[in-house]
Amino acid sequence: MGGPRPSFIALSVTAMNLGSKTFSHGEDTQKHRGIAAKLWNLRESYLSLIVDIQAGALALNEGREVRDRLQQQALEVYGDAPRTTPKAYAAAQLALKDKEDLTFSPREIDQLLPVDLRKTGERPAREIE
CATH class of the missing domain: 1.20.58 (Methane Monooxygenase Hydroxylase; Chain G, domain 1)
Structure with missing residues (x-):
């Protein structure tokens, strides 16, 4: 009655169920x-x-x-x-610290701030025209 086929099906269904709950990307x-x-x-x-x-x-x-x-x-x-996961944290740390991804120079930071808060006082090119 049983045999390997129903056991394999039960194992497959369990694995798929676990996978869908674990990996909800x-x-x-x-x-x-x-x-x-x-x-x-x-x-x-x-x-x-x-x-x-x-x-x-x-x-x-x-x-x-x-x-x-x-x-x-x-x-x-x-x-x-x-x-976050430890793996994701390590990847972000590597990108930010070692590769300097998403880091900004002081001039780039100034461009994000209102004019009165900028260190350089420069206006973005769009505002100068």
Whole structure:
């Protein structure tokens, strides 16, 4: 009645089920994209906060309250973020530290900041024209 065929089928189904639960790359990718979008929004909120404080649109105490709310939001975003694997961490560390991927020169960093926050005071080429 039994034999090797039903055992092989049961083993195959178990392996496929385990594999689909263990390797949910598409779902993880979507989670990472969602977290990245939330972090981008936080970054923009911090930049706006800095500009508002420098422009005098917010008092220092109001700025601190906004900063505290943003820090709480960041904590919540990171709490929802998918965990990384040691292999992924090592690959990122190699890329950032040894290969210097995604690193920026001081001039490139200045181009990302509002003009008033730049060290060089240079305007991007788009603004000069």
